[in-house]
Amino acid sequence: MSVLKTENLTYMYSEGTPFQIVAIKDVNLSVEAGELVAVIGHTGSGKSTLIQHFNGLLKPSSGKVYVDGQDIWESKATLRQSRFTVGLCFQYPEYQLFEETAYKDIAFGPKNMKLDEAEIDRRVRQAASYVGVTDDMLEKSPFDLSGGEKRRVAIAGVMAMEPKVLILDEPTAGLDPRGRDQILELIRSYREQTGSTVLLVSHSMEDVAKIATKVMVINNKNVEMYGTVEEIFEHAGRLIEIGLDVPQITKVFLGLKERGLPVRTDIYTVQQGREELNRLREMKQRGGDAAW
Numbered sequence: 001m002s003v004l005k006t007e008n009l010t011y012m013y014s015e016g017t018p019f020q021i022v023a024i025k026d027v028n029l030s031v032e033a034g035e036l037v038a039v040i041g042h043t044g045s046g047k048s049t050l051i052q053h054f055n056g057l058l059k060p061s062s063g064k065v066y067v068d069g070q071d072i073w074e075s076k077a078t079l080r081q082s083r084f085t086v087g088l089c090f091q092y093p094e095y096q097l098f099e100e101t102a103y104k105d106i107a108f109g110p111k112n113m114k115l116d117e118a119e120i121d122r123r124v125r126q127a128a129s130y131v132g133v134t135d136d137m138l139e140k141s142p143f144d145l146s147g148g149e150k151r152r153v154a155i156a157g158v159m160a161m162e163p164k165v166l167i168l169d170e171p172t173a174g175l176d177p178r179g180r181d182q183i184l185e186l187i188r189s190y191r192e193q194t195g196s197t198v199l200l201v202s203h204s205m206e207d208v209a210k211i212a213t214k215v216m217v218i219n220n221k222n223v224e225m226y227g228t229v230e231e232i233f234e235h236a237g238r239l240i241e242i243g244l245d246v247p248q249i250t251k252v253f254l255g256l257k258e259r260g261l262p263v264r265t266d267i268y269t270v271q272q273g274r275e276e277l278n279r280l281r282e283m284k285q286r287g288g289d290a291a292w
Contacts, residue, residue, distance in 0.1 A: 004031040009063035023049040025221045036198045038208040041218030042243035055086035087163030091170040093154035102153045103138040109161040127160035148179040167199040205247045209268040249273045
């Protein structure tokens, strides 16, 4: 069943003024429950505009947005519900921290849901455990934490509302490689533990290849491609044409293929590359130079 769906979704900034510009146009998409979808596209393609429609931060100029089969703009009640069903974590979410302690920051969303103190405490500690925020960190001011720790606290604040769909806009932006890997692993673990649907906006094809189950390619204000990681990276040439990239390991194998080696080009992780080179080595050992 689709947890997110749009029908002919169009949005225009500054509508009705001389500065009117179409951000997305006639978008029709359907995201199944439980997927981890990477949303990719060049700067200005409409990624951020699209995801802000899923919990009603932006109202369509035309078209429909459905969450769990419900038109979110049907009433004030459905709009309010969509904002708890779909949790949106913006790029650099740590800039939105403001409470005296990390605990209070994570508890902010659940408190707005009018939950009792026991349920709020359960959610705060559960969300903190998902992202590796320890009990002693919860009692600290968020401004005494490291950059990566702040990022985790901010993401936990969205997770604490226990959304059915979690959307993260460039969650690894500005982090060092170790911090980036930690955040990606936490996101993967969160999805596996909760069964939630996760949408991850990213410019890093390596990140996409590591954790996504599906990839959505936004181009020219619409969804150009949607499929598994394998299906999307098969179109490496098209991705490059529209201003995107492919993982470095994919480029390596495309180069080997151009040089006449009988390698697969649907390689997008280091592990796959290692396995393909081992296969090639075994093939050469069995057949000698004739195998090449």
